[in-house]
Amino acid sequence: MSHYIIPQMVYDDLEIFKKNHAEFLAGTLDDLTFKTMRVPFGVYEQREANTFMVRIKLAGGILTPKQLLTLSDLAEKYAHEAIHITTRGGAQLHYVKIEDIISIIETLHSIDLSGRGGGGNTVRNVMADPLAGTAKDEIFDVSPYALAITSKMLEQKDSFALPRKFKITFSGSEADRGYATIHDVGFIAKIQDGVKGFKLFTAGGMGAKSRLGTKLRDFVPDTEVFLYSQAIKQVFDKYGNRKNKHAARLRFLFEDLGLEEFNKLLDVELKAVKAKGDWEMPITEIERTVGDTTHEPFVVPQNIKKWWNRYVYAQKQEGLYGCKVPVHLGDIHFENARNLANALLPFGEDVLRFTGDQNLYIRNLTAPQMASLHDILQKFSVEVSKPTLFGDMVACTGAATCQLGIARPRGAVDAIQKRLNKLIDERDYDALQGFKIHLSGCPNSCGKHLIGDLGFFGKVQRNEGYSYPAYNVVAGSRTSGDGSVYAQKAGDVAAFHVPAFVEEVLDTWLLHVKAYKSFADWIDDGGLAIITEISKKYVDIPSFKEDKNPYFDYDAVELFSLKGRGTGECSAGMYDLIEADKKALKEALEKEEKDYELIRLLAARMLLVTRGEDARDKAGVLKAFKTLFIDTTLLNAYFGTMLEGDADEKSIELAEEVIKLYETMDNTLKFAKEKELAAANAPKEEKSAHFKDLSGVACPMNFVKTKMELSKIGSGEVLEILLDDGAPIDNVPKSVASEGHTVEATTKEGNGWRVRIVKK
Numbered sequence: 001m002s003h004y005i006i007p008q009m010v011y012d013d014l015e016i017f018k019k020n021h022a023e024f025l026a027g028t029l030d031d032l033t034f035k036t037m038r039v040p041f042g043v044y045e046q047r048e049a050n051t052f053m054v055r056i057k058l059a060g061g062i063l064t065p066k067q068l069l070t071l072s073d074l075a076e077k078y079a080h081e082a083i084h085i086t087t088r089g090g091a092q093l094h095y096v097k098i099e100d101i102i103s104i105i106e107t108l109h110s111i112d113l114s115g116r117g118g119g120g121n122t123v124r125n126v127m128a129d130p131l132a133g134t135a136k137d138e139i140f141d142v143s144p145y146a147l148a149i150t151s152k153m154l155e156q157k158d159s160f161a162l163p164r165k166f167k168i169t170f171s172g173s174e175a176d177r178g179y180a181t182i183h184d185v186g187f188i189a190k191i192q193d194g195v196k197g198f199k200l201f202t203a204g205g206m207g208a209k210s211r212l213g214t215k216l217r218d219f220v221p222d223t224e225v226f227l228y229s230q231a232i233k234q235v236f237d238k239y240g241n242r243k244n245k246h247a248a249r250l251r252f253l254f255e256d257l258g259l260e261e262f263n264k265l266l267d268v269e270l271k272a273v274k275a276k277g278d279w280e281m282p283i284t285e286i287e288r289t290v291g292d293t294t295h296e297p298f299v300v301p302q303n304i305k306k307w308w309n310r311y312v313y314a315q316k317q318e319g320l321y322g323c324k325v326p327v328h329l330g331d332i333h334f335e336n337a338r339n340l341a342n343a344l345l346p347f348g349e350d351v352l353r354f355t356g357d358q359n360l361y362i363r364n365l366t367a368p369q370m371a372s373l374h375d376i377l378q379k380f381s382v383e384v385s386k387p388t389l390f391g392d393m394v395a396c397t398g399a400a401t402c403q404l405g406i407a408r409p410r411g412a413v414d415a416i417q418k419r420l421n422k423l424i425d426e427r428d429y430d431a432l433q434g435f436k437i438h439l440s441g442c443p444n445s446c447g448k449h450l451i452g453d454l455g456f457f458g459k460v461q462r463n464e465g466y467s468y469p470a471y472n473v474v475a476g477s478r479t480s481g482d483g484s485v486y487a488q489k490a491g492d493v494a495a496f497h498v499p500a501f502v503e504e505v506l507d508t509w510l511l512h513v514k515a516y517k518s519f520a521d522w523i524d525d526g527g528l529a530i531i532t533e534i535s536k537k538y539v540d541i542p543s544f545k546e547d548k549n550p551y552f553d554y555d556a557v558e559l560f561s562l563k564g565r566g567t568g569e570c571s572a573g574m575y576d577l578i579e580a581d582k583k584a585l586k587e588a589l590e591k592e593e594k595d596y597e598l599i600r601l602l603a604a605r606m607l608l609v610t611r612g613e614d615a616r617d618k619a620g621v622l623k624a625f626k627t628l629f630i631d632t633t634l635l636n637a638y639f640g641t642m643l644e645g646d647a648d649e650k651s652i653e654l655a656e657e658v659i660k661l662y663e664t665m666d667n668t669l670k671f672a673k674e675k676e677l678a679a680a681n682a683p684k685e686e687k688s689a690h691f692k693d694l695s696g697v698a699c700p701m702n703f704v705k706t707k708m709e710l711s712k713i714g715s716g717e718v719l720e721i722l723l724d725d726g727a728p729i730d731n732v733p734k735s736v737a738s739e740g741h742t743v744e745a746t747t748k749e750g751n752g753w754r755v756r757i758v759k760k
Helices: 008-026 031-041 065-078 098-110 143-155 222-239 250-276 302-311 334-347 367-372 374-380 409-421 495-515 519-536 574-590 596-605 618-630 637-643 650-663 672-680 701-711 727-738
Strands: 043-045 052-056 082-085 091-096 168-171 185-192 195-202 214-221 312-314 321-325 331-333 352-354 360-365 393-395 437-440 454-463 466-475 488-494 690-693 718-724 742-749 752-758
Touching: 008 031, 008 098, 008 143, 008 727, 031 043, 052 098, 065 082, 065 091, 065 098, 065 334, 082 334, 091 098, 143 168, 143 222, 185 214, 185 222, 195 222, 214 222, 214 250, 222 250, 250 727, 302 312, 302 321, 302 374, 321 367, 321 374, 331 334, 334 360, 334 374, 360 367, 393 409, 409 437, 409 454, 409 495, 454 488, 454 495, 466 495, 466 519, 488 495, 488 519, 495 519, 574 596, 574 650, 596 618, 596 637, 596 650, 618 637, 637 650, 690 701, 701 718, 701 727, 718 727, 727 742, 727 752
Parallel strands: 168 185, 393 437, 437 454, 690 718
Antiparallel strands: 043 052, 052 091, 082 091, 082 331, 185 195, 195 214, 312 321, 321 360, 352 360, 454 466, 466 488, 718 752, 742 752
């Protein structure tokens, strides 16, 4: 099998999203609420107003020529004529109109691809070693595991409502080309006593407070890959910080808990996953069409020898070859994609991989077949005719399109390459095979600067009152399983000087390259200090009067500023809604002329989402607020009188009390008073079942409301709920069981189902 399986649940969720999309276009659904719905489908708003990006999951970077053909059609029709390869080996379509989103998603589903989980607090695109299945040093092919776990994770409701994003990867050898040590869950292939399995790493990641993963298990049988991944995810789901998105990734939870406590919680979840069943992950090997390898010994033609030596490699399979294809900044014009796809169609399905360094690999071809692609590839990318250094420059989109971007690293790469192009005939850049330059527009590390040989991440500097773009410089990373090391801070440079700085660093490294096994070895042996000294020459810029150019970023037409920089959408979810209402409420309170109706509405609406309520109109909001916060005594009954008639100055008091209540909420959505009430009302003896009718309530709100009902009862008590047929009965009981509760019975009742749950 060469693709993952899209479960029925994703199609059901799409039907709900289509309804939300129609409401948004009609103006009956607000932008913020729609954001929380579109982002988990991989739909992000770009920096340019009213333009969107659609992210597509390619597990392990795997796609077929037929799928690439369809992506080229979508790029031509909807996306400024380009397919973008992401730094997770997925694909993106940029500058999409919101009206076209549904058509794109439905077309993707028709070719067994999806954007579900492409953004937001979800299980993101699963990565794998780009050479998986072909590398001579691999223990075994990890590609099928990336496909299988993607299929399994798409089936789990809890994959789409996590505290923060959750990333999984697979490496086939200790070379760790899948970067297992920088992921939430990372597997490195291993065989022990004849049994296939993996070393398991967890809680790694880059960005704020970067952390290398901890080796959690030295050996996990391959049959337990999903078991451990799901159990770790459940620990994260239950105990992760949902309130502070800046400390919400798994690595923060791991640091807070420590290894011993984390393992205790993991053991509980391992048992829960096993008890639930269906945790063994079926593995289907990928079929490959193999050409005739019995041809006469192939002699590489002289006119393609330089390209062959740079980019073509012999696979572990006798007579088969792979080829790295450098892609400039990950952008493929639709015509080039179409031509390549058509050329590869005769060679089978397993002939393509997108990579996390924004390039692609062609694979499983005979030498004559590979040579036949030379002319097509020469037109595919300008880097194909150059040393590998040019294709090993990775950059995120930065401030050109990203809401969080500070600098414009793509423009910086163009400037670096323009400068180095002039030196190709004078410098032996082929001696720097494998040297990687990574740039991120901000500290979030989407350009993966911490795993480059030379890395940059954007910052703001000032000179005589003027802001200008600059970069922090890091150098000397290693990725090798247990021996992985992030790049170290080496200095700062103005963005304007980055090309000159890179030139001097490379010239210096060329003087030492033959004496060291790797760039990281040289960095550890005094190279870091040398680079730091070099960087000092490139920090300062002329005054604005002397030269305005350093105050413009690359490809920018306006002076550098943070104007247009907004809030990132990666963590779009419940807290975005709460914080948006809280911000609007505080602004309303600070105005000299108070709008009491608005203050009352915002105060009443602000926390409804924590109870699974999504009312937005005034009457619905006030009614729900009374039921959920006044009648439950979370707030004093006195405030209930303020909900009737016209609002007055007492609304200010209500607003202040709601904000105070919010400040007592923990990371699991419990308020301090709620815990006190639960303790006081703890059952002293077994009670009859509590009941909630959830018929007519769609996913995922039915699960949220089930959780709310469970939070009202004590351990061992019984809750019975009514659910509709279809997605609700298929998903809610599974989700409840995944959290450790016992689903005692599901009984058909009318057109729906009665579900009996015993709280853990």
